[in-house]
Amino acid sequence: MEDREALLEDARAQIDAAADADAVKAVERAFTGKKGSVSALMAKIPTLPPEERKAFGQSVNELKRAIQAHVQARLDALAAAELASDREASDFDPTLPPPRPQRGSLHPITQVTRELEDLFESMGYEVLDGPEVELDFYNFEALNIPADHPARDSQDTFFCDEAGHLVMRTHTSPGQVRAMERLEPPFRIVVPGKCFRQETTDATHDHTFHQMEGLVVAKDVSVAHLIGAMKTLLAGIFERELDVRMRPGFFPFVEPGFELDARCPFCEDGCSVCKQTTWIELLPCGLVHPNVLRAGGLDPEEWSGFAFGLGLSRLVMLREEIDDIRHMLSGNVRFLEQF
Numbered sequence: 216m217e218d219r220e221a222l223l224e225d226a227r228a229q230i231d232a233a234a235d236a237d238a239v240k241a242v243e244r245a246f247t248g249k250k251g252s253v254s255a256l257m258a259k260i261p262t263l264p265p266e267e268r269k270a271f272g273q274s275v276n277e278l279k280r281a282i283q284a285h286v287q288a289r290l291d292a293l294a295a296a297e298l299a300s301d302r303e304a305s306d307f308d309p310t311l312p313p314p315r316p317q318r319g320s321l322h323p324i325t326q327v328t329r330e331l332e333d334l335f336e337s338m339g340y341e342v343l344d345g346p347e348v349e350l351d352f353y354n355f356e357a358l359n360i361p362a363d364h365p366a367r368d369s370q371d372t373f374f375c376d377e378a379g380h381l382v383m384r385t386h387t388s389p390g391q392v393r394a395m396e397r398l399e400p401p402f403r404i405v406v407p408g409k410c411f412r413q414e415t416t417d418a419t420h421d422h423t424f425h426q427m428e429g430l431v432v433a434k435d436v437s438v439a440h441l442i443g444a445m446k447t448l449l450a451g452i453f454e455r456e457l458d459v460r461m462r463p464g465f466f467p468f469v470e471p472g473f474e475l476d477a478r479c480p481f482c483e484d485g486c487s488v489c490k491q492t493t494w495i496e497l498l499p500c501g502l503v504h505p506n507v508l509r510a511g512g513l514d515p516e517e518w519s520g521f522a523f524g525l526g527l528s529r530l531v532m533l534r535e536e537i538d539d540i541r542h543m544l545s546g547n548v549r550f551l552e553q554f
């Protein structure tokens with residue numbers, strides 16, 4: 216019996232002295248492994264008188280269990296000590312609240328687009344979508360801009376194929392003809408979306424920008440309807456009535472065509488936004504050219520319409536006082552967080 220007690224004593228002392236889990240396991244093997252001292256005791260059993268064997272065997276088994284229990288206790292203690300020292304070293308504070316996920320926000324262009332969609336829907340317009348990769352036909356031909364027309368020069372185009380049939384749309388105006396093909400007149404639509412031009416970029420030009428095209432097709436549409444609709448639109452955007460003025464503007468798909476300017480909503484007698492003129496240039500528009508109606512499958516004797524192209528990027532810049540269009544698509548979080 217003493218030999219077993221001494222063995223347990225010895226095992227406990229060695230286990231307690233082991234500095235890490237590996238050392239503890241080595242001690243465990245030395246005692247309970249195949250060649251360990253506990254096994255050596257077991258091997259003695261056949262040499263004992265038969266009446267002593269059972270009691271001896273039981274006591275050796277108890278010894279083995281006692282060693283294993285001590286091993287486990289030591290391993291647990293080592294693990295707890297390691298965790299405690301890790302925590303101390305890393306300033307871990309389990310009482311702190313968990314970090315919150317970062318909250319995103321809608322891009323200012325998305326915000327303005329949605330606002331305008333609501334506004335137009337309240338005026339009976341339907342919101343349509345058009346492809347960003349467009350056929351030359353819709354982007355130019357059907358808009359009364361034939362292949363050799365100089366107006367193509369001002370729309371520095373990204374071509375998508377050698378033949379020039381596929382282009383990145385340079386404006387949202389192709390949505391006009393697609394709408395005429397799809398809808399039964401009379402109708403009113405807007406087409407918001409991205410446009411692309413092969414520009415040398417600067418504070419007011421980027422290769423990708425946003426527009427919102429508008430088109431109304433009905434009987435006997437006049438410039439008076441156009442002006443009325445544009446004033447309502449501007450009042451919706453700037454939340455008050457703004458005086459407007461019309462200057463002639465050339466766009467092949469409208470006749471007559473206009474540049475519609477609004478009184479600067481930010482000043483009375485000139486500021487940096489209106490470049491001291493008190494007018495801001497916002498809305499090119501006009502009455503739909505008969506050739507465009509024809510390209511859309513409508514009879515210009517029967518149907519007429521007005522169209523406008525709202526520069527969304529420009530509008531957002533005006534409203535949010537953004538000084539460089541290139542911020543818009545920069546993906547810069549510090550820019551986006553402000554909206």
Ligand code: DAH
Pocket residue numbers: 385386387388428429466468469472499500501522523524525
């Ligand atoms: N599509 C023209 C552009 O991007 C803008 C425009 C002008 C649209 C007159 C219109 C319009 O609908 O009537 O330069």
